[in-house]
Amino acid sequence: MARRDLPPLRALTAFEAAARLGSFRMAAGELGITRSAVSHQIKLLEQRLDVQLFRRDARRAELTTHGQSYFPAVREAFDQIEAQTRALRPANTDKELTIQVYVTVALKWLIPRLHDFERRFPDVKVRLSTSYFDWNFDERNVDVGIILARTKLPGHYYRPLFKSYLVPVCSPKMKLTKPQDLANAKLIDVYTAEEDWHIWLEGAGVTGVKPANRLTVDSYILAQEAAVEGRGAAMTIGPYAAEEIKLGRLVQPFPLRVPHKHNWYFACSTANRNKNKIKRFEDWLVKQVAADPALEAIKE
Template identity: 60%
Template sequence: MARRHLPSLRALQAFEAAARLGSFRLAAEELAVTRSAVSHQIRQLEEMLGVSLFRRDRQRADLTEAGQDYYPTLRDAFDQIEAKTRTIKPASDSGELVVQVYVTVALKWLIPRLHDFERRCPDVKLRLSTTSIGWDFERGEVHAAFLLVRHKTPGLHYQPLFPGLLSPVCSPDLLGGTVPLDQPSDLGHHRLIRVLGADEDWATWLEARGLDPMLIEGGPVYDSYLLAQEAAIDGRGIAMTLSPFAEDEIRLGRLVRPFPPPVAHRRGWYFVCEMAERTRPKIRRFEAWLREQIAADPAIQQLLVGAADR
Protein backbone atom coordinates (compact mmCIF):
# COMPACT_ATOMS: atom_id res chain seq x y z
CA MET A 1 0.00 0.00 0.00
CA ALA A 2 1.40 3.39 -0.99
CA ARG A 3 2.37 5.77 1.78
CA ARG A 4 -0.15 8.55 2.43
CA HIS A 5 0.98 12.07 1.58
CA LEU A 6 -0.81 14.23 4.12
CA PRO A 7 -0.09 17.67 5.64
CA SER A 8 0.81 17.83 9.32
CA LEU A 9 -2.10 17.51 11.75
CA ARG A 10 -1.11 20.79 13.42
CA ALA A 11 -1.29 22.63 10.11
CA LEU A 12 -4.70 21.13 9.35
CA GLN A 13 -5.98 22.00 12.83
CA ALA A 14 -4.76 25.58 12.46
CA PHE A 15 -6.43 25.96 9.06
CA GLU A 16 -9.70 24.35 10.17
CA ALA A 17 -9.94 26.54 13.30
CA ALA A 18 -9.10 29.76 11.43
CA ALA A 19 -11.56 28.96 8.66
CA ARG A 20 -14.33 28.00 11.11
CA LEU A 21 -13.82 31.02 13.38
CA GLY A 22 -12.93 33.48 10.62
CA SER A 23 -9.94 34.78 12.55
CA PHE A 24 -6.31 33.80 13.16
CA ARG A 25 -6.53 35.40 16.60
CA LEU A 26 -9.56 33.38 17.64
CA ALA A 27 -8.02 30.20 16.24
CA ALA A 28 -4.94 30.87 18.36
CA GLU A 29 -7.10 31.30 21.48
CA GLU A 30 -8.93 28.04 20.82
CA LEU A 31 -5.73 26.07 20.14
CA ALA A 32 -3.87 27.72 23.06
CA VAL A 33 -1.01 28.90 20.84
CA THR A 34 0.16 32.28 19.57
CA ARG A 35 -1.33 33.98 16.55
CA SER A 36 2.04 33.79 14.81
CA ALA A 37 2.09 30.01 15.38
CA VAL A 38 -1.28 29.68 13.65
CA SER A 39 -0.08 31.88 10.79
CA HIS A 40 3.13 29.82 10.47
CA GLN A 41 1.26 26.49 10.35
CA ILE A 42 -1.13 27.80 7.71
CA ARG A 43 1.75 29.21 5.67
CA GLN A 44 3.40 25.78 5.73
CA LEU A 45 0.16 24.20 4.55
CA GLU A 46 -0.16 26.73 1.73
CA GLU A 47 3.42 26.06 0.64
CA MET A 48 2.78 22.31 0.56
CA LEU A 49 -0.43 22.75 -1.44
CA GLY A 50 0.99 25.44 -3.71
CA VAL A 51 -2.05 27.71 -3.25
CA SER A 52 -3.14 30.54 -0.97
CA LEU A 53 -5.93 29.56 1.42
CA PHE A 54 -6.60 32.99 2.97
CA ARG A 55 -6.66 36.59 1.82
CA ARG A 56 -4.68 38.52 4.40
CA ASP A 57 -5.74 42.09 3.66
CA ARG A 58 -6.44 44.20 6.77
CA GLN A 59 -5.49 41.21 8.95
CA ARG A 60 -8.73 39.46 8.06
CA ALA A 61 -8.96 35.71 7.55
CA ASP A 62 -11.19 35.51 4.49
CA LEU A 63 -10.92 32.25 2.57
CA THR A 64 -9.76 32.25 -1.02
CA GLU A 65 -11.61 30.13 -3.57
CA ALA A 66 -9.15 27.30 -2.87
CA GLY A 67 -9.70 27.70 0.88
CA GLN A 68 -13.47 27.60 0.47
CA ASP A 69 -13.10 24.39 -1.53
CA TYR A 70 -10.72 22.77 1.01
CA TYR A 71 -12.46 23.74 4.26
CA PRO A 72 -15.69 21.65 4.04
CA THR A 73 -13.71 18.46 3.52
CA LEU A 74 -11.53 19.10 6.59
CA ARG A 75 -14.49 20.23 8.69
CA ASP A 76 -16.44 17.07 7.89
CA ALA A 77 -13.39 14.86 8.48
CA PHE A 78 -12.73 16.42 11.89
CA ASP A 79 -16.42 16.12 12.82
CA GLN A 80 -16.39 12.43 11.90
CA ILE A 81 -13.19 11.78 13.87
CA GLU A 82 -14.63 13.55 16.92
CA ALA A 83 -17.95 11.69 16.68
CA LYS A 84 -16.32 8.29 16.26
CA THR A 85 -13.92 8.98 19.12
CA ARG A 86 -16.89 9.64 21.40
CA THR A 87 -18.53 6.35 20.44
CA ILE A 88 -15.37 4.33 21.01
CA LYS A 89 -14.48 6.03 24.28
CA PRO A 90 -17.67 7.24 25.98
CA ALA A 91 -17.18 10.33 28.11
CA SER A 92 -18.92 8.65 31.05
CA ASP A 93 -16.13 6.06 31.40
CA SER A 94 -14.14 8.27 33.76
CA GLY A 95 -14.34 11.38 35.89
CA GLU A 96 -14.67 13.40 32.69
CA LEU A 97 -17.42 16.00 32.55
CA VAL A 98 -18.51 17.09 29.08
CA VAL A 99 -20.34 20.42 28.95
CA GLN A 100 -22.11 21.63 25.82
CA VAL A 101 -21.67 25.37 25.27
CA TYR A 102 -21.79 27.86 22.41
CA VAL A 103 -18.36 28.67 21.00
CA THR A 104 -18.96 32.38 21.70
CA VAL A 105 -19.69 31.69 25.35
CA ALA A 106 -16.71 29.34 25.63
CA LEU A 107 -14.15 31.75 24.18
CA LYS A 108 -15.52 35.03 25.51
CA TRP A 109 -16.58 34.05 29.02
CA LEU A 110 -16.13 30.46 30.21
CA ILE A 111 -12.58 29.47 29.23
CA PRO A 112 -10.90 32.43 31.01
CA ARG A 113 -12.55 31.27 34.25
CA LEU A 114 -11.90 27.53 34.01
CA HIS A 115 -8.57 27.67 35.83
CA ASP A 116 -10.57 28.36 39.00
CA PHE A 117 -12.76 25.28 38.50
CA GLU A 118 -9.71 23.13 37.73
CA ARG A 119 -8.01 24.37 40.89
CA ARG A 120 -11.03 23.69 43.07
CA CYS A 121 -12.09 20.40 41.43
CA PRO A 122 -8.86 18.77 40.23
CA ASP A 123 -10.50 15.32 40.12
CA VAL A 124 -13.02 16.42 37.44
CA LYS A 125 -11.69 16.34 33.89
CA LEU A 126 -13.72 19.06 32.23
CA ARG A 127 -14.19 19.03 28.46
CA LEU A 128 -16.15 21.60 26.48
CA SER A 129 -18.14 20.63 23.40
CA THR A 130 -19.02 23.46 21.01
CA THR A 131 -20.50 21.45 18.17
CA SER A 132 -23.93 22.79 17.22
CA ILE A 133 -25.40 19.53 15.91
CA GLY A 134 -25.45 15.86 16.73
CA TRP A 135 -24.88 15.87 20.50
CA ASP A 136 -27.23 13.98 22.78
CA PHE A 137 -27.63 13.59 26.55
CA GLU A 138 -29.04 10.08 26.21
CA ARG A 139 -26.05 8.74 24.25
CA GLY A 140 -23.69 9.99 26.95
CA GLU A 141 -21.95 12.42 24.58
CA VAL A 142 -22.71 15.36 26.87
CA HIS A 143 -23.34 15.44 30.63
CA ALA A 144 -24.53 19.03 30.99
CA ALA A 145 -25.06 22.20 28.99
CA PHE A 146 -24.96 25.99 29.39
CA LEU A 147 -27.52 27.12 26.82
CA LEU A 148 -29.99 29.74 25.73
CA VAL A 149 -33.37 28.02 26.10
CA ARG A 150 -36.93 28.85 25.10
CA HIS A 151 -38.78 25.51 24.86
CA LYS A 152 -37.98 22.92 27.54
CA THR A 153 -37.68 19.21 26.81
CA PRO A 154 -39.40 16.74 29.19
CA GLY A 155 -37.02 14.68 31.29
CA LEU A 156 -34.36 17.38 31.53
CA HIS A 157 -33.41 19.49 34.54
CA TYR A 158 -33.30 23.26 33.88
CA GLN A 159 -31.62 25.57 36.36
CA PRO A 160 -32.23 29.23 35.40
CA LEU A 161 -29.03 31.30 35.43
CA PHE A 162 -29.92 34.74 34.07
CA PRO A 163 -32.19 36.28 31.40
CA GLY A 164 -31.10 36.55 27.80
CA LEU A 165 -30.28 40.16 26.93
CA LEU A 166 -29.83 41.59 23.44
CA SER A 167 -27.53 44.49 22.56
CA PRO A 168 -26.55 45.81 19.12
CA VAL A 169 -22.82 46.53 18.84
CA CYS A 170 -20.61 48.11 16.21
CA SER A 171 -17.09 49.42 15.75
CA PRO A 172 -16.30 52.90 17.14
CA ASP A 173 -15.38 54.01 13.60
CA LEU A 174 -18.84 53.09 12.34
CA LEU A 175 -20.50 54.94 15.22
CA GLY A 176 -18.50 58.07 14.43
CA GLY A 177 -18.75 57.72 10.66
CA THR A 178 -20.50 59.87 8.07
CA VAL A 179 -23.74 57.84 8.13
CA PRO A 180 -25.71 58.87 11.26
CA LEU A 181 -26.25 56.37 14.05
CA ASP A 182 -27.83 58.61 16.64
CA GLN A 183 -31.18 56.86 17.16
CA PRO A 184 -32.53 53.35 16.52
CA SER A 185 -34.35 54.40 13.34
CA ASP A 186 -30.93 55.17 11.80
CA LEU A 187 -30.33 51.43 11.62
CA GLY A 188 -32.25 51.44 8.35
CA HIS A 189 -29.21 53.09 6.75
CA HIS A 190 -26.76 50.45 7.94
CA ARG A 191 -26.09 46.76 7.33
CA LEU A 192 -27.47 44.60 10.12
CA ILE A 193 -25.37 41.47 10.63
CA ARG A 194 -27.38 38.33 11.29
CA VAL A 195 -26.61 34.95 12.84
CA LEU A 196 -27.86 31.91 10.97
CA GLY A 197 -31.03 30.57 12.61
CA ALA A 198 -31.30 33.52 15.03
CA ASP A 199 -33.29 36.15 13.12
CA GLU A 200 -35.56 36.39 16.15
CA ASP A 201 -32.77 38.27 17.95
CA TRP A 202 -32.96 41.31 15.70
CA ALA A 203 -36.76 40.98 15.34
CA THR A 204 -37.19 40.98 19.14
CA TRP A 205 -34.94 44.02 19.61
CA LEU A 206 -36.48 46.00 16.76
CA GLU A 207 -40.03 45.31 17.93
CA ALA A 208 -39.11 46.37 21.47
CA ARG A 209 -37.84 49.67 20.06
CA GLY A 210 -40.94 50.19 17.94
CA LEU A 211 -39.21 49.47 14.62
CA ASP A 212 -40.07 47.24 11.67
CA PRO A 213 -38.43 43.77 11.97
CA MET A 214 -38.11 43.77 8.16
CA LEU A 215 -35.03 45.99 8.58
CA ILE A 216 -32.94 42.85 9.04
CA GLU A 217 -33.56 41.62 5.50
CA GLY A 218 -30.59 41.70 3.15
CA GLY A 219 -27.82 41.90 5.76
CA PRO A 220 -24.83 39.54 5.85
CA VAL A 221 -25.34 36.21 7.64
CA TYR A 222 -22.75 34.35 9.75
CA ASP A 223 -23.09 30.93 11.34
CA SER A 224 -22.14 31.97 14.87
CA TYR A 225 -22.39 34.96 17.20
CA LEU A 226 -18.61 34.94 17.40
CA LEU A 227 -18.20 35.52 13.67
CA ALA A 228 -20.92 38.17 13.66
CA GLN A 229 -19.14 39.97 16.48
CA GLU A 230 -15.79 39.81 14.65
CA ALA A 231 -17.45 41.20 11.53
CA ALA A 232 -18.78 44.11 13.58
CA ILE A 233 -15.28 44.76 14.96
CA ASP A 234 -14.04 44.88 11.36
CA GLY A 235 -16.65 47.52 10.50
CA ARG A 236 -18.76 45.32 8.24
CA GLY A 237 -22.03 46.25 9.93
CA ILE A 238 -23.94 46.21 13.21
CA ALA A 239 -24.22 42.88 15.04
CA MET A 240 -26.66 41.72 17.68
CA THR A 241 -24.87 40.23 20.66
CA LEU A 242 -26.00 38.16 23.60
CA SER A 243 -24.91 40.00 26.72
CA PRO A 244 -22.51 39.77 28.44
CA PHE A 245 -20.35 37.97 25.89
CA ALA A 246 -19.07 41.11 24.16
CA GLU A 247 -18.00 42.86 27.38
CA ASP A 248 -14.26 42.35 26.88
CA GLU A 249 -14.40 43.79 23.37
CA ILE A 250 -16.42 46.78 24.65
CA ARG A 251 -13.99 47.34 27.52
CA LEU A 252 -11.06 47.27 25.08
CA GLY A 253 -12.77 49.80 22.83
CA ARG A 254 -13.13 47.43 19.89
CA LEU A 255 -16.94 47.54 20.08
CA VAL A 256 -19.48 50.04 21.37
CA ARG A 257 -23.19 49.85 22.18
CA PRO A 258 -24.94 52.58 20.19
CA PHE A 259 -28.32 52.08 21.90
CA PRO A 260 -28.21 50.92 25.53
CA PRO A 261 -29.78 49.47 27.60
CA PRO A 262 -30.26 45.86 26.41
CA VAL A 263 -33.60 44.33 25.47
CA ALA A 264 -34.85 41.09 27.03
CA HIS A 265 -34.56 38.02 24.80
CA ARG A 266 -37.45 35.59 24.50
CA ARG A 267 -35.01 32.93 25.71
CA GLY A 268 -33.07 32.67 28.96
CA TRP A 269 -29.75 31.12 29.97
CA TYR A 270 -30.01 27.77 31.75
CA PHE A 271 -27.82 25.03 33.12
CA VAL A 272 -29.27 21.83 31.66
CA CYS A 273 -28.76 18.12 32.32
CA GLU A 274 -30.80 14.95 32.46
CA MET A 275 -33.19 14.90 35.41
CA ALA A 276 -31.80 11.59 36.63
CA GLU A 277 -28.21 12.93 36.47
CA ARG A 278 -28.67 16.23 38.30
CA THR A 279 -27.46 14.86 41.65
CA ARG A 280 -24.25 13.33 40.29
CA PRO A 281 -21.39 14.96 42.22
CA LYS A 282 -19.41 16.21 39.21
CA ILE A 283 -22.53 17.76 37.65
CA ARG A 284 -23.71 19.27 40.92
CA ARG A 285 -20.25 20.75 41.59
CA PHE A 286 -19.98 22.32 38.14
CA GLU A 287 -23.48 23.77 38.37
CA ALA A 288 -22.71 25.32 41.76
CA TRP A 289 -19.42 26.71 40.47
CA LEU A 290 -21.09 28.15 37.37
CA ARG A 291 -23.77 29.91 39.41
CA GLU A 292 -21.07 31.31 41.68
CA GLN A 293 -19.13 32.71 38.72
CA ILE A 294 -22.26 34.36 37.34
CA ALA A 295 -23.07 35.94 40.71
CA ALA A 296 -19.51 37.29 40.93
CA ASP A 297 -19.42 38.72 37.41
CA PRO A 298 -19.95 42.51 37.66
CA ALA A 299 -20.78 42.77 33.95
CA ILE A 300 -23.69 40.34 34.25
CA GLN A 301 -24.93 41.92 37.46
CA GLN A 302 -24.75 45.43 35.98
CA LEU A 303 -26.67 44.35 32.92
CA LEU A 304 -29.32 42.70 35.06
CA VAL A 305 -29.74 45.84 37.16
CA GLY A 306 -29.98 47.95 34.02
CA ALA A 307 -32.60 45.65 32.54
CA ALA A 308 -34.60 45.69 35.79
CA ASP A 309 -34.57 49.51 35.90
CA ARG A 310 -36.07 49.90 32.45
Protein backbone atom coordinates (compact mmCIF):
# COMPACT_ATOMS: atom_id res chain seq x y z
CA MET A 1 0.00 0.00 0.00
CA ALA A 2 1.43 3.39 -1.00
CA ARG A 3 2.64 5.67 1.76
CA ARG A 4 0.46 8.73 2.39
CA ASP A 5 1.76 11.95 0.85
CA LEU A 6 1.24 14.22 3.86
CA PRO A 7 3.17 17.33 4.94
CA PRO A 8 4.79 17.33 8.41
CA LEU A 9 2.23 17.64 11.23
CA ARG A 10 4.11 20.54 12.85
CA ALA A 11 3.91 22.54 9.63
CA LEU A 12 0.20 21.81 9.23
CA THR A 13 -0.47 22.74 12.87
CA ALA A 14 1.33 26.08 12.45
CA PHE A 15 -0.54 26.80 9.22
CA GLU A 16 -3.96 25.94 10.70
CA ALA A 17 -3.40 28.11 13.77
CA ALA A 18 -2.07 31.10 11.82
CA ALA A 19 -4.87 30.90 9.25
CA ARG A 20 -7.59 30.50 11.91
CA LEU A 21 -6.28 33.29 14.17
CA GLY A 22 -5.16 35.60 11.37
CA SER A 23 -1.78 36.21 13.02
CA PHE A 24 1.60 34.47 13.23
CA ARG A 25 2.10 36.00 16.67
CA MET A 26 -1.21 34.71 18.03
CA ALA A 27 -0.52 31.30 16.53
CA ALA A 28 2.82 31.28 18.32
CA GLY A 29 1.10 32.11 21.61
CA GLU A 30 -1.46 29.34 21.18
CA LEU A 31 1.15 26.75 20.22
CA GLY A 32 3.69 27.78 22.85
CA ILE A 33 6.47 28.49 20.34
CA THR A 34 8.08 31.62 18.92
CA ARG A 35 6.71 33.66 16.03
CA SER A 36 9.82 32.85 14.00
CA ALA A 37 9.18 29.14 14.59
CA VAL A 38 5.65 29.51 13.21
CA SER A 39 7.02 31.38 10.18
CA HIS A 40 9.67 28.69 9.67
CA GLN A 41 7.13 25.83 9.77
CA ILE A 42 4.86 27.61 7.30
CA LYS A 43 7.82 28.26 5.02
CA LEU A 44 8.60 24.53 5.09
CA LEU A 45 4.98 23.78 4.19
CA GLU A 46 5.07 26.25 1.31
CA GLN A 47 8.26 24.65 0.01
CA ARG A 48 6.67 21.20 0.28
CA LEU A 49 3.58 22.36 -1.64
CA ASP A 50 5.52 24.69 -3.95
CA VAL A 51 2.95 27.46 -3.47
CA GLN A 52 2.75 30.61 -1.34
CA LEU A 53 0.11 30.35 1.41
CA PHE A 54 0.45 33.79 3.08
CA ARG A 55 1.22 37.30 1.89
CA ARG A 56 4.27 38.27 3.90
CA ASP A 57 3.80 42.05 3.49
CA ALA A 58 0.32 42.07 5.07
CA ARG A 59 -0.31 43.54 8.51
CA ARG A 60 -2.08 40.34 9.43
CA ALA A 61 -1.42 36.76 8.35
CA GLU A 62 -3.42 37.17 5.16
CA LEU A 63 -4.00 34.04 3.11
CA THR A 64 -3.27 33.92 -0.59
CA THR A 65 -5.70 32.28 -3.00
CA HIS A 66 -3.83 29.01 -2.51
CA GLY A 67 -4.00 29.42 1.28
CA GLN A 68 -7.73 30.14 1.17
CA SER A 69 -8.25 26.97 -0.87
CA TYR A 70 -6.11 24.80 1.43
CA PHE A 71 -7.26 26.06 4.84
CA PRO A 72 -10.86 24.65 4.93
CA ALA A 73 -9.64 21.11 4.27
CA VAL A 74 -6.88 21.35 6.89
CA ARG A 75 -9.18 22.83 9.50
CA GLU A 76 -11.90 20.24 8.85
CA ALA A 77 -9.34 17.45 9.29
CA PHE A 78 -8.14 18.96 12.58
CA ASP A 79 -11.74 19.43 13.76
CA GLN A 80 -12.55 15.79 13.06
CA ILE A 81 -9.45 14.56 14.87
CA GLU A 82 -10.26 16.77 17.85
CA ALA A 83 -13.92 15.67 17.95
CA GLN A 84 -13.03 11.99 17.86
CA THR A 85 -10.33 12.49 20.50
CA ARG A 86 -12.89 14.03 22.81
CA ALA A 87 -15.36 11.25 22.09
CA LEU A 88 -12.82 8.68 23.27
CA ARG A 89 -12.60 10.20 26.73
CA PRO A 90 -16.20 10.97 27.83
CA ALA A 91 -15.43 10.31 31.50
CA ASN A 92 -13.53 13.61 31.74
CA THR A 93 -16.08 15.86 30.07
CA ASP A 94 -17.74 17.00 33.29
CA LYS A 95 -14.46 17.58 35.11
CA GLU A 96 -12.90 19.99 32.60
CA LEU A 97 -14.31 23.42 31.82
CA THR A 98 -12.85 25.26 28.84
CA ILE A 99 -13.57 29.00 28.93
CA GLN A 100 -13.23 31.19 25.85
CA VAL A 101 -12.25 34.67 26.97
CA TYR A 102 -10.85 37.75 25.28
CA VAL A 103 -7.19 38.16 26.25
CA THR A 104 -7.67 41.55 27.95
CA VAL A 105 -10.64 40.30 29.98
CA ALA A 106 -8.59 37.27 31.01
CA LEU A 107 -5.54 39.20 32.15
CA LYS A 108 -7.24 42.23 33.67
CA TRP A 109 -10.31 40.68 35.27
CA LEU A 110 -10.91 36.92 35.15
CA ILE A 111 -7.56 35.38 36.08
CA PRO A 112 -7.20 37.31 39.38
CA ARG A 113 -10.61 35.89 40.43
CA LEU A 114 -10.35 32.32 39.20
CA HIS A 115 -8.71 31.08 42.39
CA ASP A 116 -12.08 31.61 44.11
CA PHE A 117 -13.88 29.38 41.60
CA GLU A 118 -11.17 26.71 41.87
CA ARG A 119 -11.39 26.85 45.67
CA ARG A 120 -15.17 26.44 45.59
CA PHE A 121 -15.17 23.71 42.94
CA PRO A 122 -11.88 21.81 43.23
CA ASP A 123 -13.28 18.91 41.15
CA VAL A 124 -13.47 21.11 38.01
CA LYS A 125 -10.29 21.65 36.02
CA VAL A 126 -10.39 25.06 34.33
CA ARG A 127 -8.79 25.69 30.96
CA LEU A 128 -8.64 29.14 29.38
CA SER A 129 -8.82 29.59 25.63
CA THR A 130 -7.74 33.19 25.18
CA SER A 131 -8.62 34.97 21.99
CA TYR A 132 -7.76 38.27 20.31
CA PHE A 133 -11.24 38.29 18.83
CA ASP A 134 -13.94 38.98 21.37
CA TRP A 135 -17.23 38.28 19.63
CA ASN A 136 -17.34 34.81 18.04
CA PHE A 137 -18.28 31.96 20.36
CA ASP A 138 -16.27 28.89 19.34
CA GLU A 139 -18.58 26.12 20.58
CA ARG A 140 -16.60 23.37 18.85
CA ASN A 141 -13.58 23.97 21.06
CA VAL A 142 -14.88 25.48 24.31
CA ASP A 143 -17.66 24.93 26.85
CA VAL A 144 -18.50 28.55 27.67
CA GLY A 145 -17.49 32.01 26.57
CA ILE A 146 -17.26 35.55 27.92
CA ILE A 147 -17.86 37.54 24.75
CA LEU A 148 -18.73 40.98 23.46
CA ALA A 149 -21.84 39.76 21.67
CA ARG A 150 -22.37 41.42 18.32
CA THR A 151 -24.85 38.84 17.08
CA LYS A 152 -26.78 36.13 18.90
CA LEU A 153 -26.75 32.87 17.04
CA PRO A 154 -29.62 30.35 17.19
CA GLY A 155 -28.98 27.33 19.35
CA HIS A 156 -26.99 29.37 21.85
CA TYR A 157 -27.76 30.67 25.32
CA TYR A 158 -26.65 34.22 26.18
CA ARG A 159 -26.78 35.76 29.63
CA PRO A 160 -25.98 39.49 29.93
CA LEU A 161 -23.05 40.28 32.23
CA PHE A 162 -22.02 43.93 32.16
CA LYS A 163 -22.20 47.05 30.04
CA SER A 164 -19.33 48.11 27.84
CA TYR A 165 -18.04 51.69 27.86
CA LEU A 166 -15.33 53.29 25.73
CA VAL A 167 -12.76 55.37 27.62
CA PRO A 168 -9.63 57.06 26.17
CA VAL A 169 -6.41 56.70 28.19
CA CYS A 170 -2.88 57.98 27.74
CA SER A 171 0.44 58.46 29.52
CA PRO A 172 0.54 61.25 32.16
CA LYS A 173 3.25 62.85 30.01
CA MET A 174 0.79 63.33 27.17
CA LYS A 175 -0.96 66.67 27.59
CA LEU A 176 -4.56 66.42 26.41
CA THR A 177 -6.99 68.95 27.84
CA LYS A 178 -9.91 68.73 25.41
CA PRO A 179 -11.04 66.17 22.82
CA GLN A 180 -10.07 68.49 19.98
CA ASP A 181 -6.43 68.01 21.01
CA LEU A 182 -6.66 64.50 19.59
CA ALA A 183 -6.33 66.00 16.10
CA ASN A 184 -2.63 66.58 16.83
CA ALA A 185 -2.06 63.33 18.73
CA LYS A 186 -1.25 59.81 17.63
CA LEU A 187 -4.19 57.47 18.21
CA ILE A 188 -3.70 53.79 18.95
CA ASP A 189 -6.21 51.57 17.15
CA VAL A 190 -7.20 47.98 17.80
CA TYR A 191 -7.63 46.64 14.28
CA THR A 192 -10.54 44.37 15.24
CA ALA A 193 -12.36 47.40 16.67
CA GLU A 194 -11.40 50.29 14.43
CA GLU A 195 -14.80 51.95 14.96
CA ASP A 196 -14.10 52.63 18.66
CA TRP A 197 -12.56 56.06 18.21
CA HIS A 198 -15.34 57.11 15.84
CA ILE A 199 -17.98 56.01 18.36
CA TRP A 200 -16.31 57.91 21.21
CA LEU A 201 -15.71 61.12 19.21
CA GLU A 202 -19.30 61.08 17.98
CA GLY A 203 -20.52 60.55 21.56
CA ALA A 204 -18.35 63.47 22.68
CA GLY A 205 -19.90 65.67 20.01
CA VAL A 206 -16.54 66.18 18.34
CA THR A 207 -16.43 66.48 14.57
CA GLY A 208 -13.66 67.12 12.10
CA VAL A 209 -10.95 65.41 14.17
CA LYS A 210 -8.63 63.60 11.77
CA PRO A 211 -5.51 62.55 13.67
CA ALA A 212 -2.22 63.05 11.86
CA ASN A 213 -1.13 59.44 12.39
CA ARG A 214 -2.17 56.19 14.01
CA LEU A 215 -0.61 53.09 15.49
CA THR A 216 -2.54 49.83 15.01
CA VAL A 217 -2.27 46.81 17.32
CA ASP A 218 -4.30 43.63 17.71
CA SER A 219 -5.64 43.85 21.28
CA TYR A 220 -6.72 46.36 23.91
CA ILE A 221 -4.00 45.20 26.28
CA LEU A 222 -1.31 45.99 23.70
CA ALA A 223 -2.97 49.34 23.05
CA GLN A 224 -2.79 50.12 26.77
CA GLU A 225 0.86 49.09 26.99
CA ALA A 226 1.69 51.26 23.99
CA ALA A 227 -0.08 54.16 25.70
CA VAL A 228 1.93 53.55 28.90
CA GLU A 229 5.09 53.89 26.80
CA GLY A 230 3.87 57.22 25.47
CA ARG A 231 3.21 55.98 21.94
CA GLY A 232 -0.18 57.71 21.77
CA ALA A 233 -3.71 57.79 23.18
CA ALA A 234 -5.50 54.45 23.38
CA MET A 235 -9.13 53.48 23.63
CA THR A 236 -10.05 50.94 26.25
CA ILE A 237 -13.27 49.21 27.23
CA GLY A 238 -14.68 49.24 30.73
CA PRO A 239 -12.40 48.87 33.74
CA TYR A 240 -9.43 47.27 32.03
CA ALA A 241 -7.11 50.23 32.55
CA ALA A 242 -8.18 50.72 36.18
CA GLU A 243 -5.01 49.23 37.68
CA GLU A 244 -2.71 51.26 35.42
CA ILE A 245 -4.63 54.44 36.29
CA LYS A 246 -4.42 53.60 40.00
CA LEU A 247 -0.65 53.12 39.68
CA GLY A 248 -0.26 56.37 37.75
CA ARG A 249 0.95 54.66 34.59
CA LEU A 250 -2.08 55.91 32.67
CA VAL A 251 -4.56 58.76 33.02
CA GLN A 252 -8.07 59.28 31.70
CA PRO A 253 -7.71 62.71 30.07
CA PHE A 254 -11.45 63.25 29.56
CA PRO A 255 -14.23 62.31 32.01
CA LEU A 256 -16.64 61.20 29.29
CA ARG A 257 -17.24 57.48 28.81
CA VAL A 258 -19.36 56.48 25.82
CA PRO A 259 -21.48 53.30 25.65
CA HIS A 260 -20.17 50.76 23.18
CA LYS A 261 -22.59 49.30 20.64
CA HIS A 262 -22.30 45.87 22.26
CA ASN A 263 -22.19 44.48 25.80
CA TRP A 264 -20.51 41.51 27.46
CA TYR A 265 -22.34 38.19 27.73
CA PHE A 266 -21.86 34.71 29.10
CA ALA A 267 -22.45 32.26 26.24
CA CYS A 268 -22.80 28.52 25.79
CA SER A 269 -24.64 26.02 23.65
CA THR A 270 -28.32 25.82 24.61
CA ALA A 271 -28.02 22.04 24.69
CA ASN A 272 -25.27 22.25 27.32
CA ARG A 273 -26.73 25.05 29.42
CA ASN A 274 -27.81 22.84 32.33
CA LYS A 275 -24.64 20.81 32.59
CA ASN A 276 -23.44 20.93 36.18
CA LYS A 277 -20.01 22.43 35.47
CA ILE A 278 -21.48 25.10 33.18
CA LYS A 279 -24.27 26.07 35.55
CA ARG A 280 -21.85 26.37 38.45
CA PHE A 281 -19.51 28.62 36.46
CA GLU A 282 -22.38 30.78 35.19
CA ASP A 283 -23.74 31.36 38.69
CA TRP A 284 -20.27 32.09 40.06
CA LEU A 285 -19.48 34.49 37.20
CA VAL A 286 -22.69 36.50 37.63
CA LYS A 287 -21.94 36.92 41.35
CA GLN A 288 -18.41 38.11 40.59
CA VAL A 289 -19.74 40.74 38.18
CA ALA A 290 -22.33 41.92 40.72
CA ALA A 291 -19.64 42.27 43.40
CA ASP A 292 -17.33 44.41 41.25
CA PRO A 293 -18.08 48.13 41.70
CA ALA A 294 -16.16 48.94 38.52
CA LEU A 295 -18.69 47.03 36.41
CA GLU A 296 -22.24 48.00 35.60
CA ALA A 297 -24.16 44.75 35.58
CA ILE A 298 -26.93 44.25 33.05
CA LYS A 299 -30.20 43.26 34.64
CA GLU A 300 -32.21 40.63 32.85
